Amino acid sequence: MINEFDLFKDFLHQQKLRWTPQRKMILDIFLSFDGHVQIESLYEKIRVQDPSIGIATLYRTLKLLVDCELVEAHSFQNGKKTYERMFHVRHHDHLICTSCGKTIEFEHPLIEKYQVEICEAYGFTLKSHKMELLGICNNCRMKNNNPPFL
Amino acid sequence: MINEFDLFKDFLHQQKLRWTPQRKMILDIFLSFDGHVQIESLYEKIRVQDPSIGIATLYRTLKLLVDCELVEAHSFQNGKKTYERMFHVRHHDHLICTSCGKTIEFEHPLIEKYQVEICEAYGFTLKSHKMELLGICNNCRMKNNNPPFL
């Protein structure tokens, strides 16, 4: 089965770049995280294994991982970037209760289909999407004595 | 009819802050833009009217506008922020180029309809939603010499 290391190696080879111990280690540690990873946490954990590694190498490697589509970068308000694993993970959307925080994951094939159509209409190549439905769950509605479907 | 100026004034008053000509002017010019505004464009246009205004004042005012929920801030890959009007605008979703940050607003009635269905299926009362389609715009794809719809 294809794994991230082989994909990255192949990518580097194609681009006439090199497979180095630093790159291997960064990918390795990156994969040990779940969800969105901040440079900071990544760097800390990396330095435990090899305190000599430079932050520049981390940034450079992350950029390569983004280029080969193994990783996706996101930006947040605070100006920090977050990196997310993109391979061997299944996409899903979220239904979130704004009262208790309860979260349900779902997918809807038709919505996904329309998303593709919209992107094509605007000349975009769709890479991913994020959809959050915010509402009040049954439980919380009962508790607060609100009528259903307010 | 309630407008942004009154809301902002009230907000400032509540917080024991002051209504100044600079703040008025920044809000005024901000509202003259559509969609997502970059600090840069905003600052340029502001300096036309008053070249003495400092960038720090612009940042400070924008932060206040975000605090009082008249404006929403978004962040992009390039590390720049974008500001979006949040009041008296119809809800819409976003198509975002993850490379250059270009943003297109759209709505799709069928997607909205399915969202309601999903919520009903799970017993949620839908309050709002957020959908972002992340991709690469035509321009950036060309620039990077990538084939279309890779």
Add this chain to the structure above:
DNA sequence: CTGGTTGCAAAGGATTTGCAAGTTC
């Protein structure tokens, strides 16, 4: 060996902050 890679430190760009002078209430 050749050309890519590294760690370091310095540079860069966007945003924030300290401060003295100026305003608002």
Add this chain to the structure above:
DNA sequence: GAACTTGCAAATCCTTTGCAACCAG
């Protein structure tokens, strides 16, 4: 007049870059 604001410049934060020494192929 007290407290908040301003513009300025310097500081800060995260990220990128230049470079000489170092490695992978």
